Structure formats: C-alpha cells, structure tokens
Amino acid sequence: MRFFTTTLVLLSALVVSVLGQACDTDAPVSEGRDDNGSNFTYPYPVQFYNFTSQEQSLQMAYMDVEPSSLVDFMGTITLLHGKFYCASTWNETIAFLVGQGYRVIAVDQVGFCKSSKPVGYQFSFMQLASNTNSLLNSIGITSTILMGHSMGGMLSLRYSLMFPSEVSELMVLDPLGLENWFIKGVPYQTIDAGFVTESARTWDSIKTYEETYYYTSNWSCSYDIWVTQLFNIYQGSQGTQFAYNMAQTTDMIFTQPVVYELYNLSMPSLLMVGQNDTTSIGNTWASAAVDLTLGHYPVLAEEAHEVIEDNTLVIFPNVGHSAQVSEPDLFQSTILAWLNR
Template sequence: MNLAERSNSYTIRLNNISVHYEWYENKEANDKPVFTLIHGFLSSTFSYRRLIPLLNRRYNVLALDLPPFGKSQKTKKFEHSYQNLSQVVIKLLENLAIEKSILIGHSMGGQIALNIAKNRPDLVSRLILLSSSGYMERSKLSLVYSSYLPFFSLGLKKWLEKQGVRKNLLNCVSDPNMIDEEMIQGYLQPFNDDNIFKSLTRMIRDREGDLSSEELKKITIPSLLIWGKEDRVVPLKIGKRLNRDLPNSKLIVYENTGHLLPEEKPNEVLENILSFINT
C-alpha cells in the first residue's frame, strides 16, 4: 500500500488561515510520542514522502503544509512571520490534543521547530533538525520597501519561473540522477496557484531574523542535527555553529549528500533518529 492510500488528509482553520495536514496513524504506537514533520521553504509535506512511511512503521506521524505552501491557503492577509508560523504548528498540536511531540524540521522548518522549542518547550520532547536554516538576518530594507511596489509579486513569479524547479532541485541534491518527473511535479504543484506569489511577497516583509546565539543557548531540549557535507543551500558551517550554540545537541554529517536529506537518505535518517530517541 503506497503513502497516498494510507494518508488521511485534513484541512483546519488556525490563526485565520486554512491549513492542510496529514495524519498517519499506527495503532500500536499510542503510548509513544508523535512525530511532527515541518518542511522547508518552497516545499511541502511532499518532501517527506520517503521518510513518512518509514517512521509510520513504529510511530504516529503528523505532517503539515506551512502557509502558503503545499495545499494550505495562500493569502496576503496572513502574517507570514516565523513567530506566526510556529503558532500555527502549536495550535495544530493543541487542537489534536498532542501533548508531547518529536519535531522534525527541514531547512526553514528547522527554524520554525526551534521557535516552537523556545516558546513552548512543554510540547517538545526531542528536536530533529535536518539541514536547518540558521543565523539568517531579516531581509534588507531595500527589498522590504520594494515589495510594496505594484506588480512586485508578478516580478517574483517571473524570477522563480526563470530559476525553474529542476534547477533549484539540482542545487539541493548531491546526485542529479535522483531527479525524475514525479519529483519535479511534486515540488512544482503548489505554484500552480498564483496567490502563492502574493503570499511570498508578504513573507519578505514579515520574516524576522533567525534566533540569535543567545536565544539558542537557552534551548535545552535534546537535539539531533543531521547535515549533508555537500549541502549548498545551508552549508555545514551552519550546522556546526548550531551544534555549538544548542547546549544539548549532537551533529551527524553524511558524505555525498546535499540539502534534501529526507529525499536523499531517508533510511539513514531514520536509523539515526531511532538511535537518538532510544538513547
């Protein structure tokens, strides 16, 4: 049975926006913590398609599309700050009565997970950070001001189209041969709705800077950091710096691996996660 056949997909209204989430139940895992999967920028739950079935063999798994990505609502009225996005995840956990969760955050999703750990540590038992973003400053004022210009979102759309999904994926993986048509279409699908470009324009204005070293040092939740040595999107030096700042963290580095860890090395990621949470 494939992932789509086992998936229970839902839509819920949280913080004045419709959020898509998926619940994968394992009836033998009711006494175990739930894994909550948070994807990265320009991505969706699709990026976890290889890891979800592996985790679901032992655990209940929750995955969501952060607005404005995936199947979640795309609107310029929503505040697309990391603080607000982390509140969406917190509200989802509360609505589903999930008292403790192991958060897995990939890329930007790692920064959202860190915000949740900072603001609601009671909800988090472990942090798994896969090539997590970190130490990014807020967008330059010149770009923020430019985002208010008419047709800025149209220009953003043309720029992203020029980049192309395949080109972006080539920058994210170590082995280009793994990129097939299914992968391209999966990452392309959310951008068929033009409203996403208006939302991304709003995100340029709303996104605050990443958590500082001082804030990170206060997060004592056990954390596993996994990185690809050939990551060109969030280089390994970010992982090493996070490992220094997070007081209760461990860093694992994969050879011949890029940025898309859940796609490139799902079995290895699973093995390291299981070892970490059972320690």
C-alpha cells in the same frame, strides 16, 4: 554536548520513492482534488484545521498517521516542511516512523501547499509556530517530538523556543536561520521584487535550483515529482496569491534569523546537515564575493552545536540540502539511532 559524523553508506544509490518512479515532466496541472490551490494527491488522508488568524478564516492541511496496533506505541512526531516542499514530501519518513511505532503529524503551513493562501497576512515564524501549536492542541497533542527541514527546521527552532514544555525532543535537518545574511552583506530584497521572481518560476527553474542546492547536481528522476508538485501550485487556481505568499515567506526567512537564540534551547536535540549543502536566502541577489561566504553548513552547524545545550550533531558526507529525499536510508537510520539512544 556530543558530536559525531555519520559514516553510514547506502548499499544502493538507486533508492526510488514509490511516488516518484515515473519521470513525467509533463504531468497535467489537475492531478487530483483542488485543495486551496494544490491538486497533488498526498500519500495519506488529508485533514483540515479550521481556525481564525489575523481576522481571517483559514485552513491548515495536515496528515495524521497512526502506527499499527502490532507495534509498541513510541510517541508522536510532528514534521514541518521546507519552503520548496510540502507535508507530502515526508512520505518515506512518515512510512518509516509509523513502522517504528510513532504517530506522525505532517503539517502544511499557511501560505503553502494545501493550506490557505491568505491575502494581507503578516507572516512571521512566531505566527506560524502559534498556528501549528493551535492545530496540535486541537487534536489533543500537548507534547511532541518535533522535526523540521530547511524553513521547517527554522520554524521548529522557533516553535521550541516558544513552547519548550510541549517539545520533548527536537530534530532539525539543514535548518535555515543559522546565519544572518544581511549582516554578512546580502542586500535586502523587497517583497515586490520577490514577487516578480516567484511569478516567473518554471518547472525547469525549480528543478535547476533544487538540483544545485538540494541534490548538489546528483539528480534522480524520482525527484521530478516534487518539482511537479510545487510547479502545479504556481500554475493552479490560487497561483498568483501563492507566488505572493512565497515572496512574503522569503522576506520572513531573511529578516528573522534564529541564530542568536539557540543557547535558549533546553530539550535534547539532533542537528543534521549535509556536507555539501550551501543553501542560503539571498545568494541569488548577493554579490559574488558575498555569495562565497554564505551557506557553509558544516561550519554553521558546528557553531550552532557549540551553543545548544544537549545537542547531537550529524554531518552527512557528500549530501546536499535534502537527505530525507536523496538518502532516505541514511537519514532514517540516523534519526532512529538518536531516538533509541
């Protein structure tokens, strides 16, 4: 196993996404074509995988971006989003990887973003991993480099445990599931209670959450667009069902920690965490004393690093939960150095 803490420093803290230069917090609900309740315009063409799961006809939205013929083809990388994000939030990462010669598949999970919002669906990481594997196989991908963030990092770990022969390398950024919140004293919250919380989401409440945990109070107006993207789904044509799916996926994350199985990972892996990240499921309904024990990502990451075979650990100094958005140059140089190791 290997360990290093990256000390790269951005030359400028004013890195602004081309999608997020305008800080329009009053963006209209209807921005583009409505796809399963999301009207956000993605940076690349959106395709849909139609399939049957749990006796329902469902769609998974995804972007399949090919590299230029002017660069050497380096392989395929599949990107899995976090709970408050969509495939589109990988926009800068996609552009960077495509420029390096990678074909990039960025997927919206069932229940999220431009994918179906099913009623009566049993959400589990094994189900979502199976859905994703089915999508990839349908477009001829039986081996991929897998990268996930937050909930998507947790899903990437589960996918890699289920389909190890189809994951050549694994990269995870601030994955959830590195601790068991219930064992640490967080009380269980029912899906019904979660639905009440999700139904009360506002633009400001989403921003406050992301500012606190994702960007550790270092907010840039370029992040507004990601708040608007999510808020518009809550307000969109399938907003009520989306809120219920979000309550179901919170339950999925809380009840299905992956920390106990990390020693079974067999492929080369890169684990990246922000030094200032304290994200945890249940911190808002845990006691103050319990909350203080949760989400210590540098510690959790080092514990995970010790049990994962062939793992490289990177701790980003002074970074929160979303390095790919807040520090794209640092994040991109880190993954490229590891891929080219």
